[in-house]
Amino acid sequence: MAPGETVLVLGPSGSGKSTLTLCLDGLIPHVVEGEYTGRVTVAGLVVEDGPVHLLAQEAGLVFQDPEAQFCTLTVEDEIAFGLENLCRPPQEIEAAIDRSLASVGLPGYRARRLATLSGGEKQRVALASVLAMGPRLLVLDEPSANLDPRATSELFGLLRRLAAGRRHTMVIIEHKLDELMDWVDSVLVLDAEGRLLYRGDPATAFYEWGEVLSGAGVWRPETVELVEALRRAGWDVPGSPLDVAGTIDALSATPGLVERLRSSTYAGTDTSGRRLRRGGGPASGRDSVLEARGLSYRYRGGGAPSEALTDVSLSVRRGGFLAIAGRNGAGKSTLASLLTGVLEPPRGTVFLEGRDLTEMPAAALSERVGFVFQNPEHQFVTDTVRAELAFSLSPRAGRKGARQLTAEQRSRVDTWLDRLGLLALAEANPFALSQGQKRRLSVAAMLIRGQSVLVLDEPTLGQDESQAAGLMAMMEDFRAGGGTVVMITHDMRLIAQHADELLVLAAGRSVYFGTPADFFSRPGLVERSGLAVPALGRVSVGLHLAEGTPLGLLSVRAFVGDAGAGAAVERREERCR
Amino acid sequence: MKPAGYLDQRNPCIKLLAVVLAALSLTFIFDPVTPAVLFVITLAAGRFLGGLSLRSQIKPLWIFVIAGVAILLANIFFNKENATSPAILSLGAVKVTGPALWAAGTLWLRLMSFALFSLVFVKTTEPQHLILSLIHQLHLNYRVAYGTLVGYRMLPTLQSDYQTIRAAHRVRGVREAQGLLHIWSRFRRYAVPLLTGAVRRAGRVALAMDARAFGALPGRTYRERIVVRRSDWVFLAAVVAALAVVVAGLWMIGITRFTIE
Numbered sequence: 001m002a003p004g005e006t007v008l009v010l011g012p013s014g015s016g017k018s019t020l021t022l023c024l025d026g027l028i029p030h031v032v033e034g035e036y037t038g039r040v041t042v043a044g045l046v047v048e049d050g051p052v053h054l055l056a057q058e059a060g061l062v063f064q065d066p067e068a069q070f071c072t073l074t075v076e077d078e079i080a081f082g083l084e085n086l087c088r089p090p091q092e093i094e095a096a097i098d099r100s101l102a103s104v105g106l107p108g109y110r111a112r113r114l115a116t117l118s119g120g121e122k123q124r125v126a127l128a129s130v131l132a133m134g135p136r137l138l139v140l141d142e143p144s145a146n147l148d149p150r151a152t153s154e155l156f157g158l159l160r161r162l163a164a165g166r167r168h169t170m171v172i173i174e175h176k177l178d179e180l181m182d183w184v185d186s187v188l189v190l191d192a193e194g195r196l197l198y199r200g201d202p203a204t205a206f207y208e209w210g211e212v213l214s215g216a217g218v219w220r221p222e223t224v225e226l227v228e229a230l231r232r233a234g235w236d237v238p239g240s241p242l243d244v245a246g247t248i249d250a251l252s253a254t255p256g257l258v259e260r261l262r263s264s265t266y267a268g269t270d271t272s273g274r275r276l277r278r279g280g281g282p283a284s285g286r287d288s289v290l291e292a293r294g295l296s297y298r299y300r301g302g303g304a305p306s307e308a309l310t311d312v313s314l315s316v317r318r319g320g321f322l323a324i325a326g327r328n329g330a331g332k333s334t335l336a337s338l339l340t341g342v343l344e345p346p347r348g349t350v351f352l353e354g355r356d357l358t359e360m361p362a363a364a365l366s367e368r369v370g371f372v373f374q375n376p377e378h379q380f381v382t383d384t385v386r387a388e389l390a391f392s393l394s395p396r397a398g399r400k401g402a403r404q405l406t407a408e409q410r411s412r413v414d415t416w417l418d419r420l421g422l423l424a425l426a427e428a429n430p431f432a433l434s435q436g437q438k439r440r441l442s443v444a445a446m447l448i449r450g451q452s453v454l455v456l457d458e459p460t461l462g463q464d465e466s467q468a469a470g471l472m473a474m475m476e477d478f479r480a481g482g483g484t485v486v487m488i489t490h491d492m493r494l495i496a497q498h499a500d501e502l503l504v505l506a507a508g509r510s511v512y513f514g515t516p517a518d519f520f521s522r523p524g525l526v527e528r529s530g531l532a533v534p535a536l537g538r539v540s541v542g543l544h545l546a547e548g549t550p551l552g553l554l555s556v557r558a559f560v561g562d563a564g565a566g567a568a569v570e571r572r573e574e575r576c577r
Numbered sequence: 578m579k580p581a582g583y584l585d586q587r588n589p590c591i592k593l594l595a596v597v598l599a600a601l602s603l604t605f606i607f608d609p610v611t612p613a614v615l616f617v618i619t620l621a622a623g624r625f626l627g628g629l630s631l632r633s634q635i636k637p638l639w640i641f642v643i644a645g646v647a648i649l650l651a652n653i654f655f656n657k658e659n660a661t662s663p664a665i666l667s668l669g670a671v672k673v674t675g676p677a678l679w680a681a682g683t684l685w686l687r688l689m690s691f692a693l694f695s696l697v698f699v700k701t702t703e704p705q706h707l708i709l710s711l712i713h714q715l716h717l718n719y720r721v722a723y724g725t726l727v728g729y730r731m732l733p734t735l736q737s738d739y740q741t742i743r744a745a746h747r748v749r750g751v752r753e754a755q756g757l758l759h760i761w762s763r764f765r766r767y768a769v770p771l772l773t774g775a776v777r778r779a780g781r782v783a784l785a786m787d788a789r790a791f792g793a794l795p796g797r798t799y800r801e802r803i804v805v806r807r808s809d810w811v812f813l814a815a816v817v818a819a820l821a822v823v824v825a826g827l828w829m830i831g832i833t834r835f836t837i838e
Contacts, residue, residue, distance in 0.1 A: 022784070031787045056790035067734065068778050069785035071727045073705050080800040082789035093800045115733075133789065342744050363750075371748045377770050378738075378745040395750055431773060445749070 003136070004166035008180060008202070009173045011190030012217030013435055013464040017173045019194070021139045023047065024171060026055035043136050053086055059137040060130030064145045064462075066122035075101070075117075076110045079129040086133065100132040104158060119328050120151025124158065138162070140172045145462060148327045148490050149532035152176060159183075175464070177221040178493070178535035182243035191216050203240040217466035222493055222535045222556070223247040229556045230254070234566030244535055248542040257563060261549040264562040288315035288351075289484045290339060290369075290453050295349040297334060308334040312510045314503050318452075321475070321485045323499035323516065325492075327530040330505040332488045333457055339486060340371040340455050352453070370446030372456040376438040377431060385433070385441060386426040389413045392445045416444050436467030443474055447483075454478065455486045460494060472498060492534040496520065496554035504529045517552040582628035584701040588809040589710040592702065595816040596694045602820055603690060608834045609682035611827050612690045618819065619690070623697040634696060641692050645685035652681040680837075704729055710803040720792055727782055735775060742770050 001007055011017050022028040026047045029036040040047040043058040063069045072078045076097050083093045101107055104124040114122065123143055130138065140159070144152040156176075160183045163170055174180055187205040189198040197216060198209050205213065206224040213220060223244065227237050235257055241250040251257055297309040309331045316322045324332050337343040338350060341357055350357040352368060373379055382388050390397040390405055390413055397404035405413065417423045420440050425433065430441060439459060446454060454475075460468045475485050475498070489495060495502060495516050502519050504512040506529045512519050520526060520537040533541070540553040553559045584592070599619075603612055623629040653659075656677040664672030708726045711717040746766065786792075827833040 025788050027784055027787055031784070051793070052787070053790040053793035056788060056793060059788075061785070061788040063781065063785055065778075065781065068781040070730065071723060071782060071786050071791075073703075073726075073730070077705060077800070081786075081791075084797045084799055085790040085793060087794055087796060087798045089798060090800050090802075093798070097800075129789070337744070340748065342748060366748065366750055371745075373741065373745045373748075375741075375774075377773060378742045379749055380770065381746055381749050381751055381766070391749065395752075431769070 001169055001171070003169055006163045006170040006172065006183060006185045007188055008177075008184045008186070009171060009188050009190070010205075010213070010218045011194075011197075012192050012466065013462075015190040015192055015216075016194030017190060018141055020190070021061060021141050021171065021173065024137065024139050025059045025061050026050060026052055027061075030055075056082065057086065057133050058135055059139060060133060060135035062123070062126050062130055062138070062140045062143050064142040066119065066126045066146070069126050070114055070122075073113060073115070075106075075112045075114060075125050078114060078125060079132050082129060082133045096132045100128040103131055104128040118151065119147050120154055123147060123151070123155055127155075127158070136167075136169060138168045138170045140170065140174075142173050142175065142462075144174065144176055148530060149492060150327060150530035152490075153179060153532055156180065175219050177219055178223065178244070181221050181223070182245070189213060189216070189218060202242055206242065207240040214465070217464050219465040223539065226536060226539070226556050226559055229560050230257070230563060230566065233560050233563065235563060236566065244538045244542065247535075247539050248546060251539070251543055252547055256566070258543070258547045258549060260563050261543070261553075262547070264550060287317045289318045289320075289353055290486065291315040291351040292335075292339065292345075293349055293351070295335075295338060295345060297338060297343070297345070299334075307508055309338070309505075309508045312503075312505070312508075314501075314510070314513055316453075316484050316486060316501065318484055319479050319482055320501060321479060321487070321499045322501040322503060323495045324486065324488045324503045324505065325490070325495060325529075325531055326505035330530075331508040332505055334508075335505065336371070336455050336457055336486070336488055340369050341365045342371060367449060368451055369453045369455065370449075370451040372443050372446055372454065372459055374457045374459075374461060376442035379442050379445065380430040383429055384427050385422050385430055386413060386417065388430050388441060388445050389416055389448055392448045412448060416448050420444055436463060436470060439463060439467065439471060440474065443471065447474070447478060452482070453484045453486065457488045458490065459487065460489065460491055468494075492520075492532055492537075496534045496537060497557075504531065506530065517554055517558075520554055521551045582626055582701065584622070584627035584697070585703075587701075587812050588714070588803060588805045589702050589707040590714040591805060591809040591813050592698055593707075595813055596698050598817065599694055599820060600691050602824065603687050605835055606687075606824070606833060607683055607837050608832060609679065609686045611824060611833045612683070612686035614823055614827065615820075616686060616690045616693055618823070619693050619697060623693075623700075627697055627701040629697065629700055633700070634693065637696055638689060638692050641685075641689050644688060645681075648684050648688075649678075649681040652677040652684075656680055706803055709799065709801065713799070713803045714805060719797060723786070723791070727779075727786075731775065731778065734778070735771065738771055738774055739767060742767055 009017050009020065019028065022032060023040050024042060024047075026042075028034065029048055030052050036048065042050075042055065045054060045058060047055060070078055072081055079097045079100055080093050083096055088096075097110060098107075101109055104127050106121065106124055106128065109121070109125070114125065117125065127143075143159075144155055147155060156179045159170070159172070162168055163183050172180070172184075181202065184202055186200060187198065187202045188196070189205060189209070191197045197212065198205055206220050207228075210220060210224065210228060221242060223241060227241060227247065227250065230237050235254050237250050237254045237257075239246070239250050241247040292312055292314050295309055295312045296307055298307045312335060314322065324335060326332050334343065338345040341360075341362070345357055347358045348356060352360065352365070357365065380388060382391050387397075390409070393409045393412065394404060397409070414423075417426050420437070422437060422441065425437070430438065433441060443454075443456070443459070459471055463471065472494070479485060487499070499516050502512065502514065502516045503510060504519065511529050512525060520533050521541070523533060523541065526533050534554065536556070536559070537554050540549075540551055543549045544551045550562070553562060599615065603615065606612065620631065620634055623634050624631055653671065653673055656674065658676035659672065659674045662674035662676050665675055665678070666673040704726065708722045712719050712722045751766070824833055
């Protein structure tokens with residue numbers, strides 16, 4: 001890597017991305033034991049020979065979870081920590097604290113306690129505490145994974161400025177590619193076995209190696225997926241655009257495309273690719289499965305006097321997909337807990353299939369509503385994968401073994417094991433599974449009883465492309481069978497692609513309830529609620545402003561649906577005739 | 578956050594020494610009045626020198642009030658003086674004797690005082706300062722000291738994890754067995770996911786610390802040095818003097834006793 005270069009590292013989970021970051025910092029081989037061959041040189045220091053304290057000055061690491069990298073209680077102590085370890089004199093440390101806080105845009109945060117900071121602020125303090133040591137190499141391991149969309153774009157804005165300064169060489173691991181595309185210099189791709197698959201410029205990676213990358217379970221920018229899909233439909237999109245601005249230019253320059261979009265059959269406001277339900281608007285009383293009316297909630301005790309939720313109403317129809325979005329701390333998890341009866345809602349506010357939740361016995365409730373927690377491990381209650389599924393059907397069988405199950409139940413467990421691809425691991429401990437397998441098992445343990453509503457709390461967190469796709473496929477299957485999905489997520493792309501209703505919370509209040517397409521075509525509201533328009537939404541807006549095409553094209557499907565077959569395909573069809 | 582009071586500004590190790598001295602002297606005293614007087618003095622010190630409201634000092638002690646009832650019952654039934662002493666109060670076959678009340682009161686007030694000393698200490702001491710003071714004054718190995726601090730940081734996370742895991746298990750249909758007999762099965766059920774999470778997090782923090790050169794050099798500097806000032810010695814002397822005055826004074830008017838008889 002050249003000095004000042006910014007390199008994006010991609011690979012499916014388990015491909016060794018994090019291992020690579022540890023090698024760059026000398027933690028491997030100096031701290032983490034293992035078999036080590038080859039040679040890493042950072043800023044002229046051979047890592048396996050270099051003393052750790054010199055390496056720590058040259059290479060700074062920022063991890064995924066800010067909480068798991070702090071070791072003190074206040075901002076200033078945290079930033080001082082590394083410099084103290086390097087035996088720097090106190091005056092120099094004081095100056096470095098102010099300097100690095102200013103460089104991450106947090107002046108005046110010196111004396112703040114870390115526990116009182118938001119996730120975004122914590123991550124910036126983590127960055128400041130690394131920058132204070134003056135590293136020439138910055139290594140960031142999914143720094144935005146735990147952040148909400150606003151905090152993510154603030155962090156990326158900061159990193160973009162650092163990258164532009166060219167004083168730091170940056171290695172960044174990220175899933176949220178669309179935000180990175182305009183400032184990453186090159187891409188490095190690892191395959192599932194941890195071998196180097198590709199190293200070079202991003203355009204070549206995503207356009208010429210696209211199939212290989214998708215095959216390896218690597219996320220691709222949505223803009224690239226759009227261009228490729230349009231090309232497959234016969235449109236002659238020029239160049240290989242990566243960022244939003246480049247994609248708008250390329251689509252404008254595509255012969256005939258803009259005209260076609262302008263004259264599209266469902267131009268106007270109703271332009272989500274997934275056509276609006278006839279009658280439009282949220283599901284009303286009769287066909288709704290799950291409903292909340294004027295729901296307010298306040299936690300008892302704990303000294304927090306403010307309401308966690310204030311006057312929230314929503315309804316989801318059978319087979320629907322409701323996404324719940326909002327900043328961290330907006331009340332999303334509280335709402336999910338109330339909808340599932342984990343917390344008891346006030347009488348007369350939450351209704352399942354028309355019945356007040358507070359009047360339903362716990363068993364009846366858990367037969368109808370499943371709740372998938374953020375961390376799958378928290379939900380495991382037995383010692384084997386098979387018992388985990390058996391437990392859902394009969395707690396007795398979960399404890400005493402599958403012999404307690406009826407033949408029908410046993411075959412249901414086997415069917416699910418097969419569907420999850422876990423037949424070979426049926427006797428393994430759930431904790432020993434991969435992240436993706438754990439996630440799917442935790443969902444399956446909820447679905448196997450035939451619940452009609454499934455509520456999920458950020459289920460795609462930390463999942464790679466193919467794992468997330470596997471989960472969403474399960475959701476689509478479930479909905480096809482009449483199941484209803486309620487999902488908390490920070491992933492705007494997922495909302496645009498899958499959800500048909502969106503509830504946005506801000507400070508415990510509902511600020512929007514309706515279709516995602518409508519929400520994302522109101523940039524002011526998106527901004528105020530601390531969310532972000534997904535890349536294709538921004539392409540859609542840009543194209544609308546420049547060329548007058550309709551707004552609200554949020555997904556590849558929507559674009560391709562509106563554009564129809566391109567000139568090239570039509571020519572081919574003519575020839576056939 | 579409350580403003581830093583006189584007690585907050587004292588050196589943590591000196592303050593700890595004061596607490597230990599006070600607690601130690603109580604272990605040689607066998608009457609209920611002396612600990613009660615020290616309790617009240619500490620309460621006042623917490624209020625006026627530490628800026629702690631009386632409510633915030635008393636409320637956390639409720640568990641020791643319950644312990645007091647247990648101590649009282651144990652003495653009513655099992656105190657060996659009961660057989661020889663006259664009953665002050667008789668409830669059927671149960672007679673409540675003077676020595677039983679005396680012993681129970683002594684033990685209970687001693688316990689309450691210990692608890693209050695510790696409470697005031699904890700509430701007026703910044704954990705980071707205690708750690709630094711242990712390193713600077715008691716020359717505790719800084720690796721051990723920072724390890725302790727990181728462990729302390731993790732406690733709230735563990736607590737919230739525990740809540741989440743319980744909720745997650747309830748959703749799975751686990752019916753939590755109540756009662757003492759099932760403590761073990763509950764422990765086993767929650768220990769695995771809790772410990773898995775904690776071990777993983779601890780590993781990550783350790784890596785993050787190593788990445789910032791923790792322990793790479795034999796020594797390290799400190800942005801902030803915790804020192805023992807003359808005012809800290811004055812504080813310690815004042816505590817010792819107060820202890821001496823109270824104990825000696827009460828002994829002279831025949832209240833403080835140094836033996837059980």
